[in-house]
Amino acid sequence: MKRRLRELQPFDKEAEERAIELGHGLHPDDKYLKPGRIPHIWCPGCGLGVVLTCFIGALRQKQFGVDECAVVSGIGCTGRVAGYLDMDTYHTTHGRAIPFATGLALAKPDTHVAVFSGDGDLFAIGGNHLIHAARRNVNLKVICVNNFNFGMTGGQAGPTTPLDAKTSTTPLGNAEPGFNLPYLAHASGAIYVARWTTFHPRQLVHSIGESFDRTGFTFIEVIAPCPTGYGRPNKLGSGLEEMRYYRDMSEIRYGADPADAEIKLRGKILVGTFEAADRPDFMETYRTQVIARAQAGGKGKGRAA
Amino acid sequence: MKFWRLPLDSEVHSIPVGRVQIIENRCKGCGFCIEFCPNACLKESKRFNAKGYHPPELIFQAEDCVNCGLCSLICPEFAIFTELQEAKKITEDDIRKVTTRYSRKDKRFAKR
Amino acid sequence: MADKQVLTGEHFVHGDAACAEGGIAVGCRFFAGYPITPATEVAERMARRLPQVGGVYIQMEDEIASMAAILGASWGGLKSMTSTSGPGFSLMMENIGLGMMTETPCVVVNVQRAGPSTGLPTLVGQADVMQARWGSHGDYGCIALAPSSPQECFDLTVHAFNLAEIYRQPVFVMSDEVVGHTTEKVVIPPREKLEVVERIRPHQAQSEYLPFDSKGPMPAPMATAGDGYHVHVTGLTHDERGYPVITDVVQERNVRHLVDKIRRNARQIIRVEGVHLDDAEVVVVAYGCTARVARQAVEDMRTRGHRAGLLRLITLWPFPSHLIRELAPRVKAFIVPEINYGQMVYEVERTAQGKAEVVLMGLMGGAIHTPREIEDAIGDYL
Known part of the structure; x- marks a missing residue:
């Protein structure tokens, strides 16, 4: 067959670099950001930028070099976080950030692998992966940004949308209750479980820092405003008004039972560190038990084929 | 609340004075920094930036910035940050100011 | 101590075991899988053998996760593989697409059984060959090898890993139940006789490096996590730096590169007897x-x-x-x-x-x- 195709327009590296030079480096956090990627795609009043800033704040606080970390994210508004950070970043398929990160973390056990994704990505399509990674205690730092809906696709109901909340696919009110994420993560075996809102950036920085200190599966839920997808149909107002709601309605209770952490529409938000335990992570167990046994020629010794 | 004298350890402490830097064209006008600045140093400007939003600007008592960095942390757009200008010695004047501030006589705090 | 990586010598093994041995011999150090007849034996062999050579075997929660995990491990710098059969292959299609788009080397062994759906779980089929070519959505080039004996299971798994590294993409070994469960003599050559292609890594400065360069007929060298190149790897249409760019112009370049790197090199890749x-x-x-x-x-x-x-x-x-x-x-x-x-x-x-x-x-x-x-x-x- 003959092919008639359009002429390719080659990649103009120099023009791209010139465009980058325009705005990069104005902010001290810019050294953690990929050149030329700001402004980001998130709406005015969205909380995602705050979470990203807090993540950078935690890297700064822990004095991590960017080569010591990798960020994996899934699909959705939160999935785009990876693309902004100037480190090894992976923007994977919908819901599969955790299994991808599992492979990465096991291949590079000395790297801090953070998984940045939304509630829909981690708990709807990726729910199974999350509970299994928590059970295995893979060394992943999961940061779940919860905005109670699927924002990227235009505000549909998700696994965290509270009962009665309106979204574009529940115009008459949601008939399903939402997940209580910290409770689920705790029950699945996460060694560190915390929840904050974007109104608590200092606590969030500290919490992300704490999760970096632990080896194992940590889970931090960050409640973030989504004025476009969730705020508008539920009459929660602008991003700023949602932030005021977090200020007025969140209650910091460290060590609270995650079973009590359910969030109802316009209800109280329990925040704090709910769980901070220690148990050996997958890689440690695999090394000390499986690999050690195999190399000692013990039970794992293979017959010569 | 009233201080009758300088704190005894005022020698070893200082008041950081910050300088707020605003990258106006990055601002999307969410208002987080204006609302949550603990010292209420910011207000919405009348100007438009390149995106058509009103970026924040410093209000009259700009020396109130203590370089806490909350605006930088809460800004979703990497559009604002603070730098340490100087570490000021504590004077009786500062004590008076702080006393007024937290006695909530300050108008700017009425909204809280 | 005997060489645990390449078990040089004559063995009497089935095709699935030979696939696993081929993988280990060529340097595979990460296997993520999920049990499925008739491919389970590959995973079983890997679970026993990988720890002996310091590799990692992990049984994931499903095939979707297995495929995602081997992509992650590949970006972590390890040669990685998974094995499955028809139903699992269907589940893997999503992340096979991600592997194609992000140009991630890895090997997928599909020991085919009869379908559709659960079909005949324990009996032979060859009906996944078109799925291997067209299974994931969008356009991409495909390399699939078909062994017809346990010896070839070994040889072609080695070859598949080499092709995966050269062309930077997932490569399929399309075995089938009969080949996988046939036990025959398999000769594993000495280590020095084994052709092994190691990952081609970049050497230039970060500012000069384009991780998804599409100029030449071959893919760019691959920088993995921790190499300091700060690559952004995305399933979105991306430019040569890896930055997502949602335009028809970049899409044209991106997809044609993915297809052309195989099409232009087809004569080098093709093997027949x-x-x-x-x-x-x-x-x-x-x-x-x-x-x-x-x-x-x-x-x-x-x-x-x-x-x-x-x-x-x-x-x-x-x-x-x-x-x-x-x-x-x-x-x-x-x-x-x-x-x-x-x-x-x-x-x-x-x-x-x-x-x-x-x-x-x-x-x-x-x-x-x-x-x-x-x-x-x-x-x-x-």
Whole structure:
């Protein structure tokens, strides 16, 4: 067959670099950001930028070099976080950030692998992966940004949308209750479980820092405003008004039972560190038990084929 | 609340004075920094930036910035940050100011 | 201490074990899998053998996760593989697409069984060959190899890893239940005789490096996590730096690179085995376990003085169109026995361009052809 195709327009590296030079480096956090990627795609009043800033704040606080970390994210508004950070970043398929990160973390056990994704990505399509990674205690730092809906696709109901909340696919009110994420993560075996809102950036920085200190599966839920997808149909107002709601309605209770952490529409938000335990992570167990046994020629010794 | 004298350890402490830097064209006008600045140093400007939003600007008592960095942390757009200008010695004047501030006589705090 | 990586010597093993040994010999150090008949033995062998060489075996929660995990491990710098059968292969398609888009080397062994759906879990099929080519959405180039003996399971798994590293993409080893469960002699060569392609890494400065360069016919060297190149790897349409750019212009460049890197190098990739092709009047085109039967049939026909030949496909994809085109004018017919209701036969028919008769000998699965059946089919055209 003959092919008639359009002429390719080659990649103009120099023009791209010139465009980058325009705005990069104005902010001290810019050294953690990929050149030329700001402004980001998130709406005015969205909380995602705050979470990203807090993540950078935690890297700064822990004095991590960017080569010591990798960020994996899934699909959705939160999935785009990876693309902004100037480190090894992976923007994977919908819901599969955790299994991808599992492979990465096991291949590079000395790297801090953070998984940045939304509630829909981690708990709807990726729910199974999350509970299994928590059970295995893979060394992943999961940061779940919860905005109670699927924002990227235009505000549909998700696994965290509270009962009665309106979204574009529940115009008459949601008939399903939402997940209580910290409770689920705790029950699945996460060694560190915390929840904050974007109104608590200092606590969030500290919490992300704490999760970096632990080896194992940590889970931090960050409640973030989504004025476009969730705020508008539920009459929660602008991003700023949602932030005021977090200020007025969140209650910091460290060590609270995650079973009590359910969030109802316009209800109280329990925040704090709910769980901070220690148990050996997958890689440690695999090394000390499986690999050690195999190399000692013990039970794992293979017959010569 | 009233201080009758300088704190005894005022020698070893200082008041950081910050300088707020605003990258106006990055601002999307969410208002987080204006609302949550603990010292209420910011207000919405009348100007438009390149995106058509009103970026924040410093209000009259700009020396109130203590370089806490909350605006930088809460800004979703990497559009604002603070730098340490100087570490000021504590004077009786500062004590008076702080006393007024937290006695909530300050108008700017009425909204809280 | 004996070499645990390359078990040099003669072994009496089945095809699935040979696949696992091939992977370990060529340097695979990460395996993520999920049990599925008839591919479970690959995972079992890996679970036992990988810890001996310091690798990691992990059993994931499903095949979707297995595929995602091997991509992650590949970006972590390890050679990685997974194994599955039809239903799991379907689940993997999503992340196979991610692997193609992000140009991630890894190997997927598919020990085919009969479908659709659960089908005949324990019995043979060859109906995933088109899925291997077109299964994931969007356009991409595909490399799929079809072993027809346990020895080839070893050799082609090694080769698949090498191709994956050279062309930077997932490569499929399309085994089948009969090959996977056939136990035969497998000769593992000494380590120094084994051809091993290591990952091609970048050496230039970060500012000079384009991780998804599409200028040449070959993919760019691959910087993995921790190398300091800060690569952004995304399933979105991306430019040469890896930055997502949602435009038709970049899409055009991105996709054509993914397809062209295989298309332009097809002649280097394609491997076939020809038996008595020089003067053949009827050519049997076969692959996998079917090729073993076909060989018997062709040899029997030859001993009876008939001019039959066999074109055994070792690479299913890219398809050796040029060979079929060359043969078509001088043969009477192509006989294509396969254990499906017609898949590769369409490729033969397409490339024969009406110059020779093309005959499908389809079996829906669960059984293999007999040499007699193929001989009869050849006989019809002599």
